Amino acid sequence: MKLLLENAHIEGIRYYDAYRKHGGYRSVEKALKMTPDEIVDEVKKSGLRGRGGAGFPTGLKWSFLAKPEGVPRHLVCNADESEPGTFKDRYLMEFLPHLLIEGLIVSSFALGSNATYIYIRGEYAWIPDILERAIQEAKNNGFLGKNILGTGFDLEIYVHRGAGAYICGEETALIESLEGKRGNPRIKPPFPAVQGVWMRPTVVNNVETLAAIVPIINMGGEAYGNIGVGKSTGTKLISACGNLNKPGVYEIPFDLSVEDFIYSDEWCGGIPNGKRLKACIPGGSSVPIVPANLLTKTAKGETRYMNYESLSDGGFQTGTMLGSGGFIVLDEDQCVVKHTMTLAHFYMHESCGQCSPCREGTGWMWRILKNIEYGKGKMEDIDLLWDVQRRIEGNTICPLGDAAAWPVAAAIRHFRDEFEWHVLNPDEAQV
Amino acid sequence: MANTEVQFSEQALNKVKEIIHRYPEGKQKSALIPILHLAQDQFGGWLDVPVMDYVAGLLQIKPIEVYEVATFYTMFNTKPVGKYVFEVCKTGPCMLNGSDDIIKYIEEKLGIKPGETTADGLFTLKPAECLGACGYAPMMQLGKFYKEHLTREKVDQIIEQCRAGKMELN
Numbered sequence: 343m344k345l346l347l348e349n350a351h352i353e354g355i356r357y358y359d360a361y362r363k364h365g366g367y368r369s370v371e372k373a374l375k376m377t378p379d380e381i382v383d384e385v386k387k388s389g390l391r392g393r394g395g396a397g398f399p400t401g402l403k404w405s406f407l408a409k410p411e412g413v414p415r416h417l418v419c420n421a422d423e424s425e426p427g428t429f430k431d432r433y434l435m436e437f438l439p440h441l442l443i444e445g446l447i448v449s450s451f452a453l454g455s456n457a458t459y460i461y462i463r464g465e466y467a468w469i470p471d472i473l474e475r476a477i478q479e480a481k482n483n484g485f486l487g488k489n490i491l492g493t494g495f496d497l498e499i500y501v502h503r504g505a506g507a508y509i510c511g512e513e514t515a516l517i518e519s520l521e522g523k524r525g526n527p528r529i530k531p532p533f534p535a536v537q538g539v540w541m542r543p544t545v546v547n548n549v550e551t552l553a554a555i556v557p558i559i560n561m562g563g564e565a566y567g568n569i570g571v572g573k574s575t576g577t578k579l580i581s582a583c584g585n586l587n588k589p590g591v592y593e594i595p596f597d598l599s600v601e602d603f604i605y606s607d608e609w610c611g612g613i614p615n616g617k618r619l620k621a622c623i624p625g626g627s628s629v630p631i632v633p634a635n636l637l638t639k640t641a642k643g644e645t646r647y648m649n650y651e652s653l654s655d656g657g658f659q660t661g662t663m664l665g666s667g668g669f670i671v672l673d674e675d676q677c678v679v680k681h682t683m684t685l686a687h688f689y690m691h692e693s694c695g696q697c698s699p700c701r702e703g704t705g706w707m708w709r710i711l712k713n714i715e716y717g718k719g720k721m722e723d724i725d726l727l728w729d730v731q732r733r734i735e736g737n738t739i740c741p742l743g744d745a746a747a748w749p750v751a752a753a754i755r756h757f758r759d760e761f762e763w764h765v766l767n768p769d770e771a772q773v
Numbered sequence: 774m775a776n777t778e779v780q781f782s783e784q785a786l787n788k789v790k791e792i793i794h795r796y797p798e799g800k801q802k803s804a805l806i807p808i809l810h811l812a813q814d815q816f817g818g819w820l821d822v823p824v825m826d827y828v829a830g831l832l833q834i835k836p837i838e839v840y841e842v843a844t845f846y847t848m849f850n851t852k853p854v855g856k857y858v859f860e861v862c863k864t865g866p867c868m869l870n871g872s873d874d875i876i877k878y879i880e881e882k883l884g885i886k887p888g889e890t891t892a893d894g895l896f897t898l899k900p901a902e903c904l905g906a907c908g909y910a911p912m913m914q915l916g917k918f919y920k921e922h923l924t925r926e927k928v929d930q931i932i933e934q935c936r937a938g939k940m941e942l943n
């Protein structure tokens with residue numbers, strides 16, 4: 343069942359006329375007849391969890407929004423999408439911009455935001471034009487601007503481009519950046535819901551989360567909540583990449599098995615050239631890598647499914663996380679050490695530098711990994727690497743530090759023999 | 774670039790006003806990043822000190838506040854770059870699909886190393902971190918657009934198009 347991408351392939355759906363003709367903006371018509379609290383209730387009932395990666399219940403977050411007298415509140419859409427392996431929000435914005443705008447209107451009304459911002463990563467440079475056109479069309483048709491549908495509700499949506507910094511996807515760094523500063527994360531609490539942009543109460547939600555508000559309002563929170571399994575309700579966008587026959591963006595049901603997702607022709611269509619699956623990072627680069635045997639089955643030998651609970655079954659010892667849905671597949675010929683090295687470089691490059699464990703640790707990890715990868719490593723280096731990652735985890739202002747440490751820890755945990763091989767075979771490792 | 778030359782066009786100034794207007798009164802500093810994008814586009818693809826000072830003046834903030842931001846974000850160039858900047862992604866998922874080979878090929882073909890610009894000032898090679906195109910790897914950003922599913926042949930074509938002045942950047 344598709345709740346978000348159902349109409350993605352309809353000719354002209356990027357523009358208002360086709361979008362409206364296929365049921366677009368119905369949720370705005372419905373929601374603006376409800377009270378904001380009733381909308382928040384529907385979202386709570388839906389069980390929707392934040393699609394940015396942390397999976398925090400959206401309705402609950404909305405209910406935490408502070409409402410001090412006379413202080414404006416804001417909704418900010420997190421479209422910074424920079425987690426390696428993740429490109430689902432781009433797909434939504436590029437092909438279904440009106441779905442996001444529609445979700446933003448309903449959500450802004452529920453939260454009492456009269457000025458809502460879409461913070462989009464700077465590199466997606468052609469997408470603001472698409473979004474701004476959709477905003478203009480919505481405005482021309484009375485869904486944005488002053489006195490929307492005669493309800494007295496005013497709303498402007500602005501697109502704000504970042505300029506290349508992964509850390510600005512972290513919500514408090516994003517807020518700093520939106521204020522025209524460097525993207526240095528703030529200490530939480532206070533959460534943005536209490537003190538966000540310009541010190542005003544702010545809700546930051548991911549693109550996909552906000553788009554999901556549309557089906558929730560259309561079908562009702564309870565009906566949405568009945569789709570899926572356990573606490574994984576609704577559907578999820580997965581961006582699949584690496585060594586796959588059909589990489590791309592898929593909307594999956596939460597009861598899909600990982601094995602079907604990789605091998606079925608309906609989904610990724612297997613691995614090129616009939617190669618074997620070696621490992622996978624199923625939720626964006628910051629979640630643990632798992633070897634093939636722990637990917638399709640849990641440690642207990644049960645089938646693993648594409649949902650929050652099943653993927654994290656076994657914790658970090660034998661499981662991983664759904665995270666942002668960036669599904670990276672490595673075939674049997676890929677080198678885990680090299681892959682981990684590129685990720686370590688990524689985190690080193692993206693550390694904002696505020697905390698020493700993260701600033702120094704990410705550099706250490708990259709240098710050690712580089713030595714091992716290029717045949718200059720010693721056995722002790724593997725233990726040193728383990729030690730460095732352990733010292734970062736939990737000792738930083740924001741989770742980028744953890745995000746840099748976890749992939750390294752998981753790679754050593756599951757593929758230690760491969761690290762050792764590099765040390766023992768320096769000549770072969772060098773090529 | 775002499776100070777006197779630093780002046781947005783009438784059209785750009787209108788855009789600046791419109792951008793500042795998106796943020797609450799007194800919070801005009803929020804417009805800084807969008808305006809630096811505009812400035813970089815308008816003044817030769819990089820941000821020279823006089824340009825940054827000019828932007829500080831427009832927003833009534835201190836020049837240091839602009840320098841801090843310009844140096845933090847990778848998309849802002851604080852040194853001159855070539856007309857065509859090949860930003861080739863080399864992070865995990867692209868690496869799995871052969872980005873190393875693409876980078877090496879561009880190095881050989883243009884005779885430059887990562888971070889360098891060709892003597893004719895036409896090309897800069899700038900390795901990049903994940904650009905959100907991992908499913909369409911290997912890839913590069915060129916101006917406002919992405920070139921995806923790169924092969925050596927495709928790289929040849931791109932370079933030819935640039936040399937012929939037929940590559941759309943904006």
Ligand SMILES: NC(=O)C1=CN([C@@H]2O[C@H](COP(=O)(O)OP(=O)(O)OC[C@H]3O[C@@H](n4cnc5c(N)ncnc54)[C@H](O)[C@@H]3O)[C@@H](O)[C@H]2O)C=CC1
Pocket residue numbers: 392393394395396397398403406422423424425428511512513533534535546626628665666741745
């Ligand atoms: N989509 C992407 O490109 C990326 C996603 N991520 C994901 O980000 C996740 C970490 O994100 P964080 O925001 O640091 O996680 P978090 O768990 O601190 O927060 C999640 C959300 O819940 C809200 N929240 C939590 N407790 C709250 C409370 N008591 N009151 C009000 N609001 C509350 C936060 O404000 C935030 O919006 C990782 O799990 C990772 O998967 C990381 C990198 C990139």
Ligand SMILES: Cc1cc2nc3c(=O)[nH]c(=O)nc-3n(C[C@H](O)[C@H](O)[C@H](O)COP(=O)(O)O)c2cc1C
Pocket residue numbers: 391392393394395396397398400420421422423424425508509510511512513514546547548549551552740741742745
């Ligand atoms: C380093 C880092 C980068 C992040 N990048 C993103 C991002 O690009 N997009 C996103 O939606 N959330 C990102 N997050 C998570 C946000 O902080 C926040 O949890 C999210 O935007 C909340 O939206 P949601 O509740 O709808 O998921 C990132 C977190 C960290 C620690």
Ligand code: SF4
Pocket residue numbers: 509526527692693694695696697698700701738739740741742743
């Ligand atoms: S953990 Fe890293 S990215 Fe996060 S605040 Fe500290 S130094 Fe910055």
Ligand code: FES
Pocket residue numbers: 426427428862863864865866867868902903904905906907910912
């Ligand atoms: S890894 Fe290259 S675009 Fe994501």
